[in-house]
Amino acid sequence: MQLMVFSKHLVGLPLDEVARRLKAMNIDAIDLTVRPGGHVEPERVEDELPRAATVLGQGGVRIGMITTGITDAHDPLTSKVLRTAAQLGIHYYKLGYYTYQGFGTLRKQRLDVSAKLRDLATLNREVVIHGGFHNHSANLFGASLWDVAHVLQDTDPAVLGVYFDAAHATVEGGGQGWLMALDLIIDRITMLAVKDFQWVEGAFYAGARRNRPQWCPLADGTTPWPQVLQHLHSAGFHGPVSLHSEYQGKESFQDLSVDEVFEQTALDADVFRSWMKK
Numbered sequence: 001m002q003l004m005v006f007s008k009h010l011v012g013l014p015l016d017e018v019a020r021r022l023k024a025m026n027i028d029a030i031d032l033t034v035r036p037g038g039h040v041e042p043e044r045v046e047d048e049l050p051r052a053a054t055v056l057g058q059g060g061v062r063i064g065m066i067t068t069g070i071t072d073a074h075d076p077l078t079s080k081v082l083r084t085a086a087q088l089g090i091h092y093y094k095l096g097y098y099t100y101q102g103f104g105t106l107r108k109q110r111l112d113v114s115a116k117l118r119d120l121a122t123l124n125r126e127v128v129i130h131g132g133f134h135n136h137s138a139n140l141f142g143a144s145l146w147d148v149a150h151v152l153q154d155t156d157p158a159v160l161g162v163y164f165d166a167a168h169a170t171v172e173g174g175g176q177g178w179l180m181a182l183d184l185i186i187d188r189i190t191m192l193a194v195k196d197f198q199w200v201e202g203a204f205y206a207g208a209r210r211n212r213p214q215w216c217p218l219a220d221g222t223t224p225w226p227q228v229l230q231h232l233h234s235a236g237f238h239g240p241v242s243l244h245s246e247y248q249g250k251e252s253f254q255d256l257s258v259d260e261v262f263e264q265t266a267l268d269a270d271v272f273r274s275w276m277k278k
Helices: 015-024 042-058 076-087 106-127 145-152 166-172 177-188 225-234 258-277
Strands: 002-006 029-034 062-068 092-094 130-134 160-165 189-194 196-205 208-216 240-243
Touching: 002 062, 002 258, 015 029, 015 042, 029 042, 029 240, 042 062, 042 076, 062 076, 062 240, 076 092, 076 106, 092 189, 106 130, 106 145, 106 160, 130 145, 130 189, 145 160, 145 177, 160 166, 160 177, 166 177, 166 189, 166 196, 177 189, 177 225, 189 225, 225 258, 240 258
Parallel strands: 002 029, 002 240, 029 062, 062 092, 092 130, 130 160, 160 189, 189 240
Antiparallel strands: 196 208
């Protein structure tokens, strides 16, 4: 597995310093945000992404994948982002999100998303890059991995797969739901997001008073990571693994500074490596 760190919570820190700190925790790849407000703005990708790759490379860190807002192959920025990435030897990208349109719309939305993914698969094949559909809990299409499996079924696995997030799958499929979802899509998993959560009682979440997830260190979480990794190992998974250090903002167990995010990420990386060895 190719271990890297998601750059979402590192925005504002110079990339040469990001590279130095990643190397200090024995990580030599990054999952770089190429989306509005990220490390690279999509409108300036042709200039900024090569520059970012050069600065990171000088520090011994490569761009292992990019996280984008891409949802439509016909958006003019989509081709620009993907072609620039491919020219730099970046082989993986995370798609953006499709918002759930509300009760009574899901069947139609399945058709709409399926069509968009077929177009993206065609473009990916042309550009020679691989896209990952990230399952995300709450009000986003694909919170249920059954929907992800459905919309990917007519696309080529070589160019479009599942960017599996076991924590979000556990949020939506507690008990054994996460396992059945994993069973359904494991042959399409090509990328892995790593984070964890605890349930917070009596909070306002998803429009009602209920328990809600709060991001926490891997060592303290709810996601059955050892079991997930065992299944991925048996399936021969070998793609990018992105550590999502969701340690800023109200949804985190603490609102950490960038320095503290690095410290906690280093601890998470050690925990994850111990699980991989097992």
